[in-house]
Amino acid sequence: MRLRKVKHAKDYIETNTLYVIPNPEQHFGKWSKVFNNSNPIEVEIGCGKGKFVYEKALNNPNINFIGIEKFDSVIVRALERLLEEPLPNVKLIRFDAEKIEKVFKKDEVSLIYLNFSDPWPKNRQAKRRLTSLKFLNRYCKVLSNNSLIKLKTDNFPLFQFSMMSFVQHKNYTIEEINLNLYKELPVDNVQTEFEKRFVEKGNLIFYQKIRFKEEK
Ligand SMILES: C[S@@+](CC[C@H](N)C(=O)[O-])C[C@H]1O[C@@H](n2cnc3c(N)ncnc32)[C@H](O)[C@@H]1O
Structure with missing residues (x-):
């Protein structure tokens, strides 16, 4: 329907x-019960x-x-x-993911995907970007040690901004950067709605894979 x-x-x-x-806050620390299994x-x-x-x-x-x-x-x-x-x-x-740490307990999330996030191009909007330092700190509160963040975008300013946020943050290491994902498209790539639209327009798709590690 x-x-x-x-x-x-x-x-x-x-x-x-x-x-x-x-x-969703009511399931904090108990998402495995919602799915009825303990899968990641x-x-x-x-x-x-x-x-x-x-x-x-x-x-x-x-x-x-x-x-x-x-x-x-x-x-x-x-x-x-x-x-x-x-x-x-x-x-x-x-x-609103601004409060993601109220929904998931530490270690409850094993991977975060940020696909074609809103770029919020104006400087005064920077804190709303899903890769601002504020958001990266929030992700630290839910991710498990050694987990990943995977980001795709066609927006180069957002890509650069994200790279700088991850580089500056002590808990994240960029493991992979691809400035033209579709040159050799990974077989397991799943296209998002926005990705489909941008690829059809001929835009380049940028990709980053970031590792999260707990502080020692
Ligand atoms: C440009 S769209 C991309 C949608 C999809 N990921 C794709 O690639 O087709 C960005 C989406 O993120 C949502 N969004 C932006 N900031 C958010 C936040 N803080 N919490 C939850 N959703 C958010 C927007 O409402 C919008 O639907």
């Missing part, structure tokens, strides 16, 4: 609590319409995926897909 009027999205989300988890949990922040988390979950049944998105009108599209083609290992959270 397609929802024509996104203005009904809020109600629709609130009645489908199997997939869009209400009050990978999170996409800013999952939009959910194509990426859905396809990752389909290809990786032994990993649990959570998509975080702050807007009802977008996340409802991810919910529609899950209702049409249910999957046990994907859940959605309608939440």
Whole structure:
């Protein structure tokens, strides 16, 4: 069923609590109970319409995926897909990732995906970027030791900004940088909605893989 009027999205989300988890803070430290298994949990922040988390979950049944998105009108599209083609290992959270540490306990997340994050180009907006130092500090509070962050974007200023944030932060090490992901596209690459659009326009796709390590 397609929802024509996104203005009904809020109600629709609130009645489908199997997939869009209400009050996510209540599951702090207990997400394995939500999935009914202790598989690793990978999170996409800013999952939009959910194509990426859905396809990752389909290809990786032994990993649990959570998509975080702050807007009802977008996340409802991810919910529609899950209702049409249910999957046990994907859940959605309608939440602002600014408070991610209220949702997950330390060590609860084994990988964070930042796909085509909003660039917030003005200097005064820099703290809203999902790779600002404030956000990197928040991720330290949920990631497990030795875990990864994977970032894709077509926005070079955001890519550079992110690189500098990771380089400056004592807990992160950039392990891989790719300035043209599609030159030799990894076989396991899952295209996001925005990625599809940008690739069709001929934009270069930039990629970073970052390792998180606890302080010694
Ligand atoms: C440009 S879209 C990319 C969507 C998707 N990742 C893709 O690649 O197709 C960025 C999304 O991130 C969401 N977003 C931005 N900041 C967020 C935050 N602090 N918490 C949760 N979602 C956020 C936006 O609402 C938007 O849907």
